Amino acid sequence: MTVSGAGGVSRREAEVLAALGARLTNAQIASRLHISIRTVESHVSSLLRKYGVADRRELAALAEEVAASSGEVAGLPTARTTFVGRDAELAAVMAAFESARLVTLVGPGGVGKTRLAVAAAGSFPYGGAFVDLVPVRDPFVAEAVAAALGVSERPQQPLEDAIADRLGRDRALLVLDNCEHLLDAVAAFVDRLLSRCPGTRALVTSRERLGVPGERLVPVEPLPLSSDAVRLFLDRATAADPGFAVDAGEAVEICARLDGLPLAIELAAARSAALGPGGLLAALDDNLRLLAGGRGVDQRHRSLRAVLGWSHDLLEDDERTLFRRLAVFTGGFDLDAVTAVVSGGRAEVADVLGRLAGKSLVARDAGRWRLLETVRAFAAERLDDSGERPALQDRHLRWAATTAEALVRLASSKSPDGGRHDAFDTVADDLRAALVAAQASVSADVPPNLTDGPQTPPPDGRQTRPAPDGPQTLAHRLARALARLTYGRRFLSEALAHYRQAARLATGAAEAAQDLADAAECALAFADAGQAVELQLAAAERAAAAGDGNARAVALARAAVIARRHPGFGAGIGVPQERLDTLAEEAAAAGDPDDPFVAAHVAAAVAWSGTDAATSEQALAAARETGDPVLVSSALDAVVSAAARRGHPREAFRLARERLALLDAMDRDDPRSGIEIVDSLHVATVYAIAAGDLRQALDLAGMAMRDDVTGSHPALARSRLVTPLVLAGDFEEALARAAEMWDGQARMDGPPGRWMTHALCSVALAHGLLGEEEAYRSWRARALTVGQVTASSGHAALVAFVDARVAVHTGRSAGDVAGLVERAAAGFVPGLFDRYATAACAELAVVAELPDAGQRLAAAAEAGRENDWAAACLSRATGRLYGDAAALEAAVDGWERIGARFERACTLLLLPARADEGRAELGAYLTERSQ
Known part of the structure; x- marks a missing residue:
């Protein structure tokens, strides 16, 4: 925890x-x-x-x-050797952060920027994350930072927003190491992040400045020759050979030949045991003579290349071969990966790796190896010169596809191993790089835009299919596996892109249809119903091209269900209404009606296309025949909606809880499950409120907040908490959540959704009960605008409830009272708050001493049979009207049972023997509000 x-x-x-x-x-x-x-x-x-x-x-x-x-920087590398010198630079970093929030360590490759950044980060008194960007490519900067922070993407919340939410306003340090190949992407990311997170500081290492406003540069120069450079050389040389001896003049000369560059010094020191001081000087002299010329930064680069070349030339043949082949890896690698990609036996590869590590050409940490960025660039040049890269990239692609599929199997096995996402993060950059390289060399057989319809066959009618184990097949396998893995990692937009990539790389129409169908479910999990419908229709076209009627039927049925069930997700459905009206019928005609899955999908499309309760029950029966928890949950939701339309919130809540029991059986890494997980938790919360069960509603809203699929949507998850918190009397927390909800929605593209209306009205209610009239009217107006509330809309009952409850508490004028009570007499559309409104208006009639208050109270009795809040409210109204202390005590017990502490306190005021208790509890609200 x-x-x-x-x-x-x-x-x-x-x-x-x-x-x-x-x-x-x-x-x-x-x-x-x-x-x-x-x-x-x-x-x-x-x-x-x-x-x-x-x-x-x-x-x-x-x-x-x-x-x-609280003070840890996640991912900070563990130093395996001593840190030498850099006192002045460390002081400069700390001083720069006193007046700036972005500090960039600038210097040539091999000068020691990373070690300095690690040392500086260890001196900061607050937490954050260290991100090595060497293996990262342009589109994936945010993913790399998110992985380091343990952040996931949520529906309608871009990954950068999730990162900003995690960092918040608290003090944090983000270290971005080796940014030179991502300058534009990193600059844009840092600029946006710092503007959103005022407590965050960024420490960047690069060969060039980012160019972001407010950036402070700390140049990192080579080590002073007569002091720190010599100390570093002696430290590393004696580590390689405890008996190593060198006089001061020779040590200074060696360091001078190496321009004081720490990486060059470390590489030379690793050879000290074999060559001795004289041998080192002679070898350096031979190599540096080839690079004679001007001094300065460019010469430092040349001298480092000379040392790398000298180190490379001293390698044995098998060491040179493995060294250059390791450049095919973008990030770190383990022994299995090296054995699979570069070929050779494990024992042989392990031996050569050990020798390369001993010569400081390969770094080892926690069972994995890596090439330092400068060293990898040198090895990559040797690999290109060798002509081996194409064959190595093919083997790298095969390894990547196999590794990704193994990780998918691990996830699907529901293994209790909580580190499976860590396993993906470890190899993610290499998997992405392998797919990019494959796409650059593979010519897919399907058109780039599969939503335009089926592929036109060649004139001669023959289809050329790629080799069953060739690059295109491997790339398709990798794209599908990466899509599944990134969805499981909750990088939703990346997952959607990979499913689309898979569809373009598919070797046949049937595969493309499945890829597009999965892309649709991923888009729906991303709260984009319009894109999901279009992708399902594209999947249906590809299934038709493949001659698979069942797959076409399922895709058409899913398009129909999505369009009817989730029309408010995203920017809307762009498919014409006439087309949507025919989808259920098309699906029924396309597939085999005896196939249980086809039958279940078609039944669901029929149920969601109408309002007949019988079709919902039929859809549920068909879904149960499949045993698929996702299909059963979807059908249950149709039955829940039918029960709610009939005015039976308790039944709807019971069915909603039945959906929750299915969650454990769902594969959370499968996009098909995403919408059911989100919807099950939110619908259960909503109908717990409709039944007046506030404790259950709060528990369920808390589950939704903690859930890794639904939890960090900045507005949606919090909106579900606000209403039960207000009804329970937890006003301060409710108002805090409402502020987070509104601020979070403000960061989203587009206006607030109508789903926010419940929370907005609830905030108005809280302010009204606290006597804050101006805030009450402001939030009420906001709710009316966002919810597009009319007298005939489902939200009308909620607004009436809020107005009536505030009127009871504040004693509004009789004219307003009469209007509210008459609205209740006319009846409300069955939904979530009609019983709240009926009970509150009946109590208002009693408080206003309307002559027919008794009749109105009796007429409202039905509301209490379906809603616990309404039952307690009506009991209190009965006590008020008839001076019935037993009814008031029953109301107190009712409020206690459902956890409505503000209502309980208000009711205690009506009991003379307990009025002081009520006044004390209400006084606590005023004290809390003043804090």
């Missing part, structure tokens, strides 16, 4: 968490923070929900973990 699993902890909650870590009681915490004990209890409940832990003991342990890890 880590702090990263929490969904937005407020400052006050952080203070309570720290106090729990100090093992303070609620009373002690209340005294220390000057808040009520009940407020402490509320914050503790919120923390338990957000972190998903069972009790205070686990929260206390978590607090200690947070305190212990």
Whole structure:
């Protein structure tokens, strides 16, 4: 359990968490923070929900973990050798950060920028992440940073936004190492990130400046020859040969020949045991003589190349061969990868790797090896000169496809190994590089834009299919596996791009159809229903070209379901309505009706295309025949919607909970499951509210916040929390979540969705109950605009409920009361809040002493049979009307049972014997609001 699993902890909650870590009681915490004990209890409940832990003991342990890890920079390399010198540069870095938030270490390759950055990062008092960009290519800077931070992409939330949300406003250090090949991409990323995260600092290493406003440069020069350079040489030489001896003059001369470059010094020192001081000087003299000319930075590059060339020339034949072949790897590599790609037996490869590591040409860390960036560039030149690159890239592609598929199998096995995403992150850059290289050399048989329709066959009618184990087949396998892996890693936009790549690389129409269908499900998980429908229709065209009627039927049916079930996801559905109206019928005609999966998909399309409850039940029965939890969940949702339309929220909630029981059976790394996971959690929360079960609603909203598919959407997940928090009386947390929701939505493209209306009305209710009239009217107006609320819309009941409840609390004028009560008498459209509105308006009639209040109260009784909040409200109204203390006590118990503490306090005021208790609890709200 880590702090990263929490969904937005407020400052006050952080203070309570720290106090729990100090093992303070609620009373002690209340005294220390000057808040009520009940407020402490509320914050503790919120923390338990957000972190998903069972009790205070686990929260206390978590607090200690947070305190212990708060200063760590994730991914910071562990130094295997001593750090020599650089005192002035370290001081310059720290001084630069006093007035700047972006510091770039600039210097030539091999000068020691990375070691300096690692040392500087270790001196910072707060956490962050170290990101090695050597193996990263232009489109994947954000993915590399996200992997280091453990961040995932969410629906309608670009990955950069997720990174910004993780870093937030707290102090953090982001180290981006080796940026010279990504200057434009890194500059744009850093500029956007720093503008969003005022507490974040960025430390960059590069051969050139980024050119971002506010950037401070710290030049990294070669080591001083007579001091630090000699110290470094002696340290590394004696590490290679404890008996190594050299006089001061020879040491200075060696370092001078190497221009004080740390990498060159380390490479030369690694040879000290074999050659001795005199041999080193002679070898250096021979190589450097070839590069005579001017001094300066360019000469330093030449001298480093000379040392690399000299080191290379001294290698044995098998060492030279392996050395240049290792350049095919973009990032690090293990023994299995090297054996598969460069060929040779494990024992032989391990022996040669060990020798290269001993000569400082290969770095080893935690069972893996890597070439330093400068060394890899040198090895790549030798590989190109050898003519071996095409064959090596073919073997690299085969290894990448095999490795990616093995990782997919690991994920699909539901192994308890929690490090499977780490395993992908370790090789991700090489898998991506292999696919890019393959695409550059493979001519796919399918057109670039598969959404334009089926491929036209050649004039002679013959299809040329690639070799079954050739580069195109391997590239297609790799693209599909990468799509699945990046979806599982929650890099959603990358996953969608890889599914599209797979469709372009497919060796046949049937494969392309499957790739496009998977791309559609990925787009839907990305909350883009319009793109999902278009991709399913393209999949249907490819299936038709392949002669697969069943696949065509399923794709058409899915397009119909998506269009009807999720029309508000994304920018809308671009397919004409006339076309959508025929999809269910087309699907039924395309496939085999005796195939259970075809039958289930067609039944779902029919059910979602109408409002008949019977068709929903038929779709559910057909789905159960398949045993597929995704199909069963989708059909259950149709039945849930039918129950809600009939005005049965308890039944809808029961069915929604049945959907939740299916989640464990779903493959969370399969895009087909994505929308069902998102929808199941949110629908269950909504119908828990509709049934008045606030405790369940809060638990379910907390589950959605913590879920790795749904949790970090900056607006959607928080919106589901706001309403039950307000109804439960947790106003401060509700308003904090609402602010996060609104700010998060402001960062999205496009206007707020109508799904936000519930939360906006709830915020208005909180402000109204707190007596904040201006804020109440502002948020209410915002809700009316976003929800496009009319008298006949489903949101009309929610607005009436808010107005009536605030009127009861504030004692609004009789004219307003009459209007509200008459709206209730006319009836509300069955939905989520019609029973809340009916009960609240009945209580308003009682409080306003309307002459027919008793009749209106009796007419509202049905609302309490389907909603626990309404039942408690009607019991309180009965107590008010008839002076019935037993009814008021029953209301108090009802509020207690569902966790509505503000309503409980208001009801206590009506009981003379308990009025002081009510006043104390309401006073706690005022105290909390003033903090």
